[in-house]
Amino acid sequence: MELMKSKIILITGATGGIGKAAAIELAKGGAHLIIHGRDEEKTKHVQQEIIRVTGNTQVDIVTADLFLAADTKAMVAEIKSRFPVVDILINNAGVMMNKNRENTSEGTEKTIALNLIAPFLLMTGLLPCLIKSDKGRIINVSSSAHRQNAEPNFNNISEDDYSPMKAYGNAKLYLILISQRLSALLKENGVDSITVNSMHPGAVATNFSTQSDLGWLFNFLGKIARRFFRTPEQGADTLVYLATSSDIKGVTGKYFIDRKTAEVNPKYDNVANEKVVWNWLEEYTGSAFSMDNL
Numbered sequence: 001m002e003l004m005k006s007k008i009i010l011i012t013g014a015t016g017g018i019g020k021a022a023a024i025e026l027a028k029g030g031a032h033l034i035i036h037g038r039d040e041e042k043t044k045h046v047q048q049e050i051i052r053v054t055g056n057t058q059v060d061i062v063t064a065d066l067f068l069a070a071d072t073k074a075m076v077a078e079i080k081s082r083f084p085v086v087d088i089l090i091n092n093a094g095v096m097m098n099k100n101r102e103n104t105s106e107g108t109e110k111t112i113a114l115n116l117i118a119p120f121l122l123m124t125g126l127l128p129c130l131i132k133s134d135k136g137r138i139i140n141v142s143s144s145a146h147r148q149n150a151e152p153n154f155n156n157i158s159e160d161d162y163s164p165m166k167a168y169g170n171a172k173l174y175l176i177l178i179s180q181r182l183s184a185l186l187k188e189n190g191v192d193s194i195t196v197n198s199m200h201p202g203a204v205a206t207n208f209s210t211q212s213d214l215g216w217l218f219n220f221l222g223k224i225a226r227r228f229f230r231t232p233e234q235g236a237d238t239l240v241y242l243a244t245s246s247d248i249k250g251v252t253g254k255y256f257i258d259r260k261t262a263e264v265n266p267k268y269d270n271v272a273n274e275k276v277v278w279n280w281l282e283e284y285t286g287s288a289f290s291m292d293n294l
């Protein structure tokens with residue numbers, strides 16, 4: 001594995017599935033990991049498991065409920081004080097919600113909260129740590145669902161017309177668009193040390209959507225389809241590649257599947273849409289891109 005030793009890597013949603021499989025692989029390569037979970041006991045348990053399995057003792061934990069912007073912001077502040085330098089940020093935590101719309105206690109629809117707002121807050125909040133790395137990388141775990149299920153309404157990002165698959169497809173589309181926007185903003189401001197890319201891990205047999213009630217038909221079809229899915233280790237392959245390979249040096253603003261660049265849904269992939277989503281997020285969260293913080 002290339003470029004690993006002593007790199008400080010933060011990975012969200014590392015308590016299971018693709019995130020945990022990637023964390024184990026990265027720890028084997030000698031990285032200093034910061035694993036994120038939402039439950040402290042579960043996260044500590046995974047921390048011990050990673051140390052036991054890999055022999056790498058450089059595994060720290062942070063916890064936050066990433067449904068909540070306040071929790072996410074508190075985690076950003078904690079990371080900034082504990083780890084002045086972060087080399088790689090992997091926004092992996094994600095979920096498809098239930099058939100009925102659910103809002104967080106902050107009033108945000110949960111799919112958008114976890115799959116879009118939390119990665120945005122982590123990216124913008126941790127830029128001061130990433131810029132201190134000689135080669136900072138941000139990797140956002142999106143999904144090919146952005147091609148199949150997205151029906152975005154760029155006039156109303158947190159729209160009320162909800163279905164779980166549409167909300168998930170939209171959130172993952174918006175995540176790709178803001179990855180591209182941040183990549184462009186960094187370039188425009190002369191920052192060439194940080195790259196920002198997104199990826200699809202394939203259909204992977206994890207806990208993903210197994211806890212979600214999508215209605216009986218989709219619940220049933222999901223159970224059957226899972227038998228043909230990739231293992232979490234296979235699902236983590238492109239993620240680990242993007243974090244570690246020297247092939248990716250200087251490559252930014254791209255979307256990857258199976259270690260190769262792939263096309264983003266051409267219907268929605270343009271700079272105007274990137275700006276709409278980015279600006280909405282800045283206004284909605286009160287967190288913004290600024291060179292003054294760097």
Ligand SMILES: NC(=O)c1ccc[n+]([C@@H]2O[C@H](COP(=O)([O-])OP(=O)(O)OC[C@H]3O[C@@H](n4cnc5c(N)ncnc54)[C@H](OP(=O)(O)O)[C@@H]3O)[C@@H](O)[C@H]2O)c1
Pocket residue numbers: 012013014015016017018019037038039042064065066067091092093094095096114141142143144200201202203204205206207208209
């Ligand atoms: N599996 C697939 O087929 C597939 C396909 C395309 C894209 N993806 C994407 O891949 C990423 C990883 O998913 P996975 O398949 O590994 O799913 P998973 O097994 O369900 O893992 C999801 C991770 O996110 C964490 N998480 C969920 N809600 C959270 C919250 N409110 N706050 C903080 N953490 C939270 C989970 O924590 P707990 O352990 O506490 O539940 C877990 O660590 C997601 O972004 C997903 O959208 C998956």
